[in-house]
Structure formats: C-alpha cells, structure tokens
Amino acid sequence: xxxxxxxxxxxxxxxxxxxxxxxxxxxxxxxxxxxxxxxxxxxxxxxxxxxxxxxxxxxxxxxxxxxxxxxxxxxxxxxxxxxxxxxxxxxxxxxxxxxxxxxxxxxxx
Amino acid sequence: xxxxxxxxxxxxxxxxxxxxxxxxxxxxxxxxxxxxxxxxxxxxxxxxxxxxxxxxxxxxxxxxxxxxxxxxxxxxxxxxxxxxxxxxxxxxxxxxxxxxxxxxxxxxxxxx
Numbered sequence: 001x002x003x004x005x006x007x008x009x010x011x012x013x014x015x016x017x018x019x020x021x022x023x024x025x026x027x028x029x030x031x032x033x034x035x036x037x038x039x040x041x042x043x044x045x046x047x048x049x050x051x052x053x054x055x056x057x058x059x060x061x062x063x064x065x066x067x068x069x070x071x072x073x074x075x076x077x078x079x080x081x082x083x084x085x086x087x088x089x090x091x092x093x094x095x096x097x098x099x100x101x102x103x104x105x106x107x108x109x
Numbered sequence: 110x111x112x113x114x115x116x117x118x119x120x121x122x123x124x125x126x127x128x129x130x131x132x133x134x135x136x137x138x139x140x141x142x143x144x145x146x147x148x149x150x151x152x153x154x155x156x157x158x159x160x161x162x163x164x165x166x167x168x169x170x171x172x173x174x175x176x177x178x179x180x181x182x183x184x185x186x187x188x189x190x191x192x193x194x195x196x197x198x199x200x201x202x203x204x205x206x207x208x209x210x211x212x213x214x215x216x217x218x219x220x221x
Contacts, residue, residue: 042199042215045209097152099151100151
C-alpha cells in the first residue's frame with residue numbers, strides 16, 4: 001500500500017531554523033513536492049525533489065532520500081509570515097499525488 | 110493576472126440540491142484537478158483531466174461529476190448534495206501531469 005506521514009504541528013521561534021519531516025511508503029515513485037498553505041488560502045508550490053539530495057531555494061531547502069522514503073523541508077531565518085501549514089506529497093507510479101495531512105507551523109516572537 | 114478562478118467562494122446548500130462549482134484557468138494548462146480538503150486529512154483527488162475532452166476518477170469520485178469541454182473550464186457538479194460533502198474544494202491546474210500544481214482560492218461548501 002501507499003502512505004505518507006508528517007507531524008501535525010510544530011512550534012519554532014522567529015529567526016530560528018526548523019526542519020519538517022515527511023516519510024512515505026510506495027512501490028512507485030515519481031518525485032516529492034512541498035507546498036505552503038496559509039490559513040484560509042490555497043496551497044502554493046515550494047519545492048520538488050525527484051533525485052536524492054538537497055535542493056536549496058533561498059531560505060527554504062528540501063531534502064530527499066528515496067531509499068529511506070524520507071524528505072524534509074528546512075526553513076531558515078524564520079519570519080512570522082512563515083506561520084502556515086506545510087504539505088508534502090509524493091507522486092506515485094501513475095503520476096497521482098498522494099498528500100500528507102500537513103504540518104501546521106507556529107512561529108513565536 | 111494569470112491564474113485560476115473558482116466560484117462561488119462559499120456556499121450553503123440544502124441536502125438533495127444540485128450544485129456546480131466553477132473553475133476557469135487562463136494559463137493554457139493541459140491538466141486540471143478537483144480536490145477536497147477536510148480537517149486532519151490530506152488533499153483528496155475527486156476527478157482530474159489530463160487534457161481537454163478527457164476526464165478520470167480520483168480517490169473519492171462518488172457523488173461528483175466533471176466535464177472538460179475546453180482547455181480553460183473544469184466544472185464540478187454535485188448531483189444531489191449530502192452533508193458528508195461539506196468541505197473546502199480546490200481546483201488546480203498544471204502544465205503537465207509531472208508539473209507543480211497551481212491552485213484556485215477554493216470554495217467552502219456547507220451541506221445542511
């Protein structure tokens with residue numbers, strides 16, 4: 001079967017670094033996506049990993065290990081506007097996205 | 110501004126009524142999708158269309174239907190609404206099935 005898991009909620013301090021983990025199980029894999037979703041708004045695309053390793057994009061980085069079924073999103077120099085839910089999703093062998101329930105990130109001053 | 114427009118923004122609907130949620134994109138994307146988002150659950154795919162003229166069933170298609178008569182429009186119809194269809198509905202599009210999704214702002218539907 002297929003499944004995906006990420007923590008429900010995390011809290012971090014403004015200016016700090018936070019790592020949001022995502023684990024998945026699937027027999028077919030075509031990449032992993034991270035999206036950001038502010039409360040009451042639509043998800044917006046953050047990153048895509050299909051090969052192992054780290055992809056850096058400004059303050060945000062995403063890591064993938066296909067052998068471990070593991071990804072993380074790293075947010076540096078946290079700002080209050082980073083308070084949001086972060087959704088991970090992998091693309092299966094049929095190119096369908098399987099979504100985690102999202103991690104709500106709370107930033108405290 | 111290019112993007113996806115969904116209508117209505119929110120709706121309260123009596124059970125048993127028929128309802129069509131509208132979705133229009135102006136990015137000329139080939140693929141379009143309808144998701145529902147419920148508290149504590151990941152986004153769940155209802156129906157999708159890889160290109161104009163074709164549609165497919167997602168994870169939770171029962172009670173919903175779609176059409177894709179042209180590239181831009183992808184309406185979602187609830188033939189006879191039930192309370193379990195209370196949810197936030199997102200329409201999305203992508204240039205190809207492997208590309209990142211662009212989402213509309215969602216429709217908050219309450220079925221009473």
